[in-house]
Amino acid sequence: LHQQYTFDLSGLSRLDELMEVELRILRRPPPDILSLLSSGGNLYRLLLHTCSLPGSSNQPLLLTSRTIDLLDTASATWDVFDVGASVKTHLKLHRTVEASRPLCFSISAVSDSTNEVVHPSMLGLNHEDQQTHERALLVTFTRARRKENxxxxxxxxxxxxxxxxxxxxxxxxxxxxxxxxxxxxxxxxxxxxxxxxxxxxxxxxxxxxxxxxxxxxxxxxxxxxxxxxxxxxxxxxxxxxxxxxxLCDFPLRSHLEPTNHAIIQTLMNSMDPESTPPSCxxxxxxxxxxxxxxxxxxxxxxxxxxxxxxxxxx
Structure with a gap:
């Protein structure tokens, strides 16, 4: 009873320093809130894990969790998870961003009062019928080690x-x-x-x-x-x-902070405009x-x- 979110990281540059990464998932009001309240109360925990890859012996790793109150979900809201450490580890394991596997997160939900596991879609985390602007987002905050073009x-x-x-x-x-x-x-x-x-x-x-x-x-x-x-x-x-x-005509104003070359070129242009173009x-x-x-x-x-x-x- 879980839901998976997969992201491609090939667009990230190796020359950028990864500062922070956030996973943002849209949660709508539960489709049947009365049933949830009667069976499991109003408090539920969202558990975010790594995905278990096919053929891998590694167990899913719990990354973070947060508690939500169904009584506070009268309108759609974005749940934000800090996944910076997980993404950095993922990139290091695969060495190069270009050759990395897609990054996958798995989310599950459990009642705080009964520990009953419910499908995330019952809490409004359903991505089957989402529009483009409603899809889960992986937001990266980077610092360029070079000037970006x-x-x-x-x-x-x-x-x-x-x-x-x-x-x-x-x-x-x-x-x-x-x-x-x-x-x-x-x-x-x-x-x-x-x-x-x-x-x-x-x-x-x-x-x-x-x-x-x-x-x-x-x-x-x-x-x-x-x-x-x-x-x-x-x-x-x-x-x-x-x-x-x-125009950069002679004499140049001091607030323009001209270079020595610009001063000489402007002076030459003022003496003989035909032989020397003005400074730009x-x-x-x-x-x-x-x-x-x-x-x-x-x-x-x-x-x-x-x-x-x-x-x-x-």
Whole structure:
């Protein structure tokens, strides 16, 4: 009388340091709460074990447990289990993440008052008819040992979708929306302008020309939903990235913190613009943001990406 949850860990990078891992399982109100209350009371213990693999002599190992009160389940709730130690042990045993076996957890339930074992589905832990957003989640919190490239995740996600090896979470508006998302993703990856990006600064002059200002930070609003990435990026769905724009003419302002090379190049440009191009207005300081997303293994990952927001220009 148990229920199993299996997760593929091949999407986790070996270069990331695994900090925490949580197993989150949706529990709905029990379908027959009166029968449970009369036979076993209102308190039940959920027991989380490792799975017994076919052909293995290893017995399931109890990882953790928690007590639930049926009288407190008027609406659906997420039960959260700390499985960090178990996942780290699993990865060490299989050495490489890429070659690891799927990770499996087993959950059972027992009455606190009678010790009677009941099937988890009787307590509302039934995954037979769950929608995509209701499935059990393995949430990993990682620290990158190197600067992560967001486009690496995008490539892995698209590769997984093409191979159809893993189920693709459907967007809220249903299956009909998928072709629209795919078209937008191709547009976004091809580098064409105007998709999911809103810029500001630099007013237009006569004839549609833009009046160039000195180098400074300008708005750049990124909308992942309009880019077609909201079917795998959970949060944030948008953020302010900013961009750098403007002239770096002589004399350079001290707050731009120019390099010695930029100073020399700007000086040469002021003397002879035909022979030397002006220095470029580029980000001089960038900051990270954290992104919660579904990886190619259909796991929920929370990761910090460096160099996502322009703090200053120079």
């Amino acid at each position: 967001l486009f690496r995740e995008i490539r892995e996600k698209i590769k997984a979708m093409k191979s159809r090896k893993f189920p693709n979470p459907a967007p809220e508006h249903g299956i009909k929306g998928h072709p629209r998302h795919r078209r937008r993703r191709r547009t976004a990856l091809s580098g064409r302008s105007g998709v999911g990006l809103t810029t500001g600064g630099g007013g237009g002059g006569k004839g549609g020309g833009r009046r160039r200002t000195r180098c400074s930070r300008k708005p750049l609003h990124v909308n992942f939903k309009e880019l077609g990435w909201d079917d795998w990026i959970i949060a944030p769905l948008d953020y302010e990235a900013y961009h750098c724009e403007g 207005c580029v980000p001089s300081k960038l900051s990270p943001i954290s992104i919660l997303y579904i990886d190619s293994g259909n796991n929920v990952v929370y990761k910090q990406y460096e160099d996502m927001v322009v703090e200053s220009c120079g």
